[in-house]
Amino acid sequence: MALSKQTQSQIKRSLFIIALLPLIRLIWLGSQDQLGANPVEFITHSTGTWALVALLLSLAVTPMHRLLGLNWVIPLRRMLGLYMFFYASLHFLTYLWLDHWFDWPEISQDILKHPYVLVGFLAFILSIPLAVTSNDGMVRKLKHRWKQLHRLVYPIAILVVLHYVWLVKKDISQPLIYAGILTILLGCRLMYQKRLKT
Amino acid sequence: MLIGKPSDINPSDITPQEIFHRRRDIIKAAGLGAIILANGGLNPAALAAEIAHKPKIPGFRKTTYGDSEKLTPYEDVTTYNNFYEFGTSKENPAANSALFNPSPWSISIEGEVSKPRKISLEELLKLAPLEERIYRMRCVEGWSMVIPWVGLPLSALIKWAEPHGNAKFIEFISMADPNTMPGVRAPLLDWPYLEGLRIDEAMNPLTILAVGLYGEQLQNQNGAPVRLVVPWKYGFKGGKSLVRIRFVEKMPQTTWMRAGPKEYGFYANVNPEVEHPRWSQASERRIGGGLFSRRVPTQMFNGYAEQVGQLYSGMDLRKHF
Numbered sequence: 001m002a003l004s005k006q007t008q009s010q011i012k013r014s015l016f017i018i019a020l021l022p023l024i025r026l027i028w029l030g031s032q033d034q035l036g037a038n039p040v041e042f043i044t045h046s047t048g049t050w051a052l053v054a055l056l057l058s059l060a061v062t063p064m065h066r067l068l069g070l071n072w073v074i075p076l077r078r079m080l081g082l083y084m085f086f087y088a089s090l091h092f093l094t095y096l097w098l099d100h101w102f103d104w105p106e107i108s109q110d111i112l113k114h115p116y117v118l119v120g121f122l123a124f125i126l127s128i129p130l131a132v133t134s135n136d137g138m139v140r141k142l143k144h145r146w147k148q149l150h151r152l153v154y155p156i157a158i159l160v161v162l163h164y165v166w167l168v169k170k171d172i173s174q175p176l177i178y179a180g181i182l183t184i185l186l187g188c189r190l191m192y193q194k195r196l197k198t
Numbered sequence: 199m200l201i202g203k204p205s206d207i208n209p210s211d212i213t214p215q216e217i218f219h220r221r222r223d224i225i226k227a228a229g230l231g232a233i234i235l236a237n238g239g240l241n242p243a244a245l246a247a248e249i250a251h252k253p254k255i256p257g258f259r260k261t262t263y264g265d266s267e268k269l270t271p272y273e274d275v276t277t278y279n280n281f282y283e284f285g286t287s288k289e290n291p292a293a294n295s296a297l298f299n300p301s302p303w304s305i306s307i308e309g310e311v312s313k314p315r316k317i318s319l320e321e322l323l324k325l326a327p328l329e330e331r332i333y334r335m336r337c338v339e340g341w342s343m344v345i346p347w348v349g350l351p352l353s354a355l356i357k358w359a360e361p362h363g364n365a366k367f368i369e370f371i372s373m374a375d376p377n378t379m380p381g382v383r384a385p386l387l388d389w390p391y392l393e394g395l396r397i398d399e400a401m402n403p404l405t406i407l408a409v410g411l412y413g414e415q416l417q418n419q420n421g422a423p424v425r426l427v428v429p430w431k432y433g434f435k436g437g438k439s440l441v442r443i444r445f446v447e448k449m450p451q452t453t454w455m456r457a458g459p460k461e462y463g464f465y466a467n468v469n470p471e472v473e474h475p476r477w478s479q480a481s482e483r484r485i486g487g488g489l490f491s492r493r494v495p496t497q498m499f500n501g502y503a504e505q506v507g508q509l510y511s512g513m514d515l516r517k518h519f
Contacts, residue, residue, distance in 0.1 A: 029241060030489065036242030037278035037288070038341060039489040099483075101492055106481075114477055166476065169339065170457060171286035171386055 003072045015076055019083045022050045023090070040098045047094060051087035052160055054080050056181050059157060063188035078134055081153070085131040092124050116166035123159035126152050157182055245289055246273035252415040255328065258348045264332030270343035270486040272412050278485060279419045280337065281438055282387055283372065283379040290381070291419035297378040300422035300439065309369075309445035312360035319423055323409065326354035330413070331406055333429035335436075336468045336500045342482040347427055348410035353401045355443070361397070365445035368400050369393070370426050370437035387453050393426065393437040394450035394464065396509075404429055404505055407440075430502040432466045463519040467510070468500035472519050 003011075026046060029035050035042045058080035064070045100107050111121050130150055132138070139146050161182050164175040281291035284298075303319040328348055336342045356368075374390035376382045382389050399405065408427045409416060416422040421438025428435045434454055454462035461475050470480045481493040499506050510518075 029243070032243075033488075034241055034243035035489065037274035037485050038483065040483065041341075042242060043489075098489065099493075110478060113473075116476060170282075 008072060008075060011072060012075060012079065015079055019054065019079070022046060022087070040094065044091060044094050044099065047087045047091035048164075051084050051091055052164065052178055054084035054087060055153075055157055055160060056178065056185065058084060059153065059182070059185045063185060063192075066192050067188060082131060082134060085127050088124050088127060092121075116163055119159045119166070120163035123156045123163060126156050126159070130156075154186065157186075242289065245292055246277045249273060249276050249292060249417065252410075252417060254414055255348050255410045258328035258330055258410075258413070260330050261332075263330075264334065264344065267332055267334065267344040268486075269332070269346060270484070274486045275343060275345055275411060276417050276419060280339075280433065281381075281419055281421065283374060283381045283389075283391065283439075284419065285381045286386065292417070294380050295378075295418035298375070298418045298422075298439075299378065300416075300418060303423045305424070305440055306442045307355075307359050307445075308442060310362040310365035310447065311445050312362070313358065317355070317358075319409075322355065322407070322424065323350070325358050326350040328409070329406075331408075331427075331429075333404075333427060334500050335427075335429065335433050336482055336496060338432040338434055338462070338466070338474060338479075340477060340479070340482055341485055342494075342496075343485045345411055346413070347406060347408040348413060349406040349408035349427065351403060352405045352407050352426070353403065355407065356397070356401060359443075359445070361445045364447045366397055367446050367449055368395050368397060369442070369444040369446055369450045370395070370440055371442035371444065372421075372437045373439040373441045388456050390441075391437060391453050392450060393435055394452050395426075395428065395435075396449075397445075398509055399428070399506075402506055402509065404502060430468060430499040430506045432468060434462070435466050465510075465515075465518050467515065467519075468496060469498060469515055469519070470496040471498075472516055 026035075026043060030039070030043075058077050061073045061077040061080065064073045096102055096107065100110070111117050130152060133142060133146060133149060142149065161175065161179045164178060165172055168175055277292045278288045279291040280288065281295075284291040284294040301319075304316045305319075305322065306316050308314050328350055330346055330348050332344060332346045334342055334344055370393045372391040372393075373379070374382045395405070406427050407424050408421070409424050411420060416425065418439075421436070421440075424440055425438040426436045426440065449464055452462075452464060454466075455464060468479075473479055479496055482496045483493050484491060497503070
């Protein structure tokens with residue numbers, strides 16, 4: 001299915017706005033003092049959740065293209081990836097600032113001693129080179145190595161889901177939903193890789 | 199108005215009872231709904247506006263406990279709760295407990311006592327004068343509140359029950375009714391919820407059975423009509439909506455000990471030096487401080503060391519966490 005250039009850019013613009021809604025909602029709720037009993041936790045959970053959602057949507061693009069033949073989704077992948085980085089940055093900043101007030105000794109201890117914090121931190125660090133090399137210039141410059149580098153998104157996604165599973169006290173039903181979706185998305189890739197070989 | 203004949207309703211249109219009872223969970227499991235709910239609904243504060251106040255409790259006396267502390271606002275105390283019988287998110291207990299009816303109520307007193315019988319809530323309230331106690335409550339998750347409870351010392355009930363010499367521990371068992379408590383329908387924890395204290399901990403003057411907060415009867419989400427409050431221990435030690443109190447010889451295996459033996463011990467005393475295996479317990483976030491409030495250092499025994507420290511003299515608190 002081929003869409004006109006105009007429709008393509010309309011879809012892109014719409015996605016840009018839709019993906020900003022979670023942030024707009026947080027700002028609006030914050031300005032109304034409506035973030036609930038534990039606003040820091042609320043912002044942390046919200047930005048973390050939307051980073052994960054953007055990440056999974058970006059990983060859904062290739063299967064949608066290869067298995068369902070949807071071409072128009074391909075140009076959305078970069079924006080979804082960048083939104084993942086955007087919400088992950090807000091998530092990390094909330095942790096550094098509103099939760100720990102840049103208390104570096106406390107923060108470094110927290111990262112080193114607690115596996116769920118460590119895997120979240122690693123996922124964020126690993127996603128920095130992907131965000132930095134996301135523009136067309138870098139794609140051209142890095143050539144085939146660009147693709148290799150951006151395969152980092154797979155370990156990042158696994159670390160992010162682990163981060164979620166490990167932080168929950170007992171009820172892991174929510175993180176398991178995301179883990180299930182990630183498994184399907186990674187499974188799709190194994191499937192069409194196998195198909196290419198045979 | 200036309201009233202349809204019974205045959206107008208196709209049997210297949212009737213929602214099976216099981217689905218009807220689980221409708222909230224089912225909606226929750228559905229895609230985007232899961233994300234929005236994980237984010238505390240579209241507006242987390244909207245819930246607070248829906249909380250109706252409870253009847254005032256007449257004639258309780260004020261005490262000097264914690265009277266210098268800044269109270270956590272009523273709307274936060276009643277909308278940010280851990281009460282897994284009503285669901286695992288903080289908003290679930292306030293949102294899902296409307297069907298729960300805490301009246302009439304009685305507690306079954308069992309085990310090694312001279313009076314193994316039921317005591318009604320009315321009888322319980324006559325055992326000692328009701329008092330207001332302003333206590334800090336520290337949750338094992340790293341947040342805390344300051345709550346003006348209304349209740350009576352647990353020791354009054356213990357004396358009334360006349361425990362035998364071999365009653366070394368007390369078990370506190372909560373209501374587990376799948377019809378009015380949607381969380382109980384999932385086997386997340388080993389229902390009914392069971393907590394326990396050593397008898398000297400239970401006799402300590404700080405330990406109370408609370409029946410109210412902010413001068414009003416308890417909301418369902420806070421453990422109506424009667425719950426345990428042990429302010430020097432993590433919040434989960436305070437069993438809610440108690441239906442049985444059992445005097446036993448051996449240390450009980452509590453619900454959280456069974457759910458996570460490496461993470462939750464029998465004592466669960468607030469201790470900034472003993473970490474939860476997955477997170478630090480050195481500091482806590484005071485609920486009600488707003489977006490820009492900083493964490494405060496957690497105190498040994500939640501600041502009640504003077505009153506309870508002697509209960510644990512000579513014990514290795516790393517081992518007996």
